[in-house]
Amino acid sequence: MEPKALLEKSFAEGIALTFDDVRLRTGYAEVMPDDVSLSTKFSKNVGLKIPIVSSPMDTVTGGKLAIELAKLGGIGVIHRNLNPEEQARQVSRVKHHLNGLIERPICVYEDETIADILERKRKKGYAFHSFPVLDRAGKLVGIVTGNDFEFCDDDCKFVSNLMTQKPLIAPESTTMEQAYEIMKDRKKKALPLVDFSGKIVGMYVFTDVRRIMKDDAKFHNIDSKGRLRVGAAIGVKEDAFVRLKLLVKENVDVVVIDTAHGDSINVLDTLRAIKRAYPDLDVVVGNVSIGESVRRLIEAGADGIRVGQGPGSICTTRIIAGVGRPQLSAVYDCAKVADSYGIPICADGGLKTSGDIPIAIAAGAHCVMMGSMLAGTDETPGETVFFKGRQWKSYRGMGSISAMQENKGARERYLQEDSTGKDQLIPEGVDGLVPYKGRLSDVIFQYVGGLRHGMGYVGAASIQELREKGEFDRITDAGKTESHPHDINITKEAPNYPTSE
């Protein structure tokens, strides 16, 4: 990333800036908003189709929101105010949602009867009809599908009499796209994958794969096996390893060491230990706001950096502890260091409107993490409440008094795991309500639309180009007033401009 004139100058003067202090300059454009590419990364090996990540907060990211966000191209990070088993279950829900690759397909044996299989289907409630057939040595010898059951006039027949012998197979490394083409060409409903010894190691089913490949499935953020991507938050020391064992079993894509002060010895030691135990797992670490902290974390093995100390809408750290750095300067300082290692930056917190997304990216972020901008949607945990004539949903800081009282993870995030009573806790966040926002897909449509328009104005065809080309003007209070609608009574609420609270 080239140096940004305004941010360099303000650093030299000892001034840190944030979103509302600046706006992006326009630039010569050859690209239209609809044609820009939004693909980017959350961590070294975990890609995104839109640069939006949901925050691991208990009023924001459970399995339901993570599924919807991944379907829209982003990624959700499941919060850790849950016991490890429940958190892993939520990850599993996301990973199994699309059924791209069935990793452990239910198989039948060649010497079983059709009646045996129908009875098992009824008992276990299987809703599918394709079963690979094995011999008693466990080798794949055939396949039975819906037609075989439908046209079978004698349930006492053995599976070996009805199965298709020598079924179409593919190697273990077959991707979902390749499987789709193979099944379409050969008009087959299922495609078992086998290893070098002939053992079945997975299966694609045509109807599932077609559902994923068609329609808006091209926007889904999926792993190499066609499963939605998902992240999960972990703590430090023992908490991290208890969770990791379960999360890795459920094929979590990335974990986030979720702390308020990422540049600290427990975080660095935990990070090094995780990378030793799970070298193939991506680990995003935070939160930090200083370039030197980023260097320490990356040298200790971080695959992604979460930047933000005090910008959050529910956050009181800067007021209670007097610490933190305005977010734009924090992102820029961290990105300069991370870029020299090729590690992505996630700008976490403080975004209020869609216009803050291109600003965060132009300052150096590869993606943004949102709490309040996603809170209040249908997919977040919790019920809507009716208050002062409109609908709301609750949204609270993980360092709020209620979150800390309820959960050790929240206390640990703010280094108070051994305190319990209300009188012993020092909150760094607040509890509140945000307006009910409706469906996540509608909200994301507006955020992504705003980002696309921003990129069009700057003349940036990709996230990387926005990082390179985006230049800022510092604005004054008068400029800020001018930026918002003024001298008018707004009579109709716009879907992307909050007017009433």
Ligand code: 5GP
């Ligand atoms: P928002 O998008 O609402 O502006 O900010 C969300 C971010 O604020 C989270 O991703 C997290 O980094 C941070 N955060 C969440 N809860 C708290 C809290 O109670 N105190 C502080 N200091 N930060 C919080």
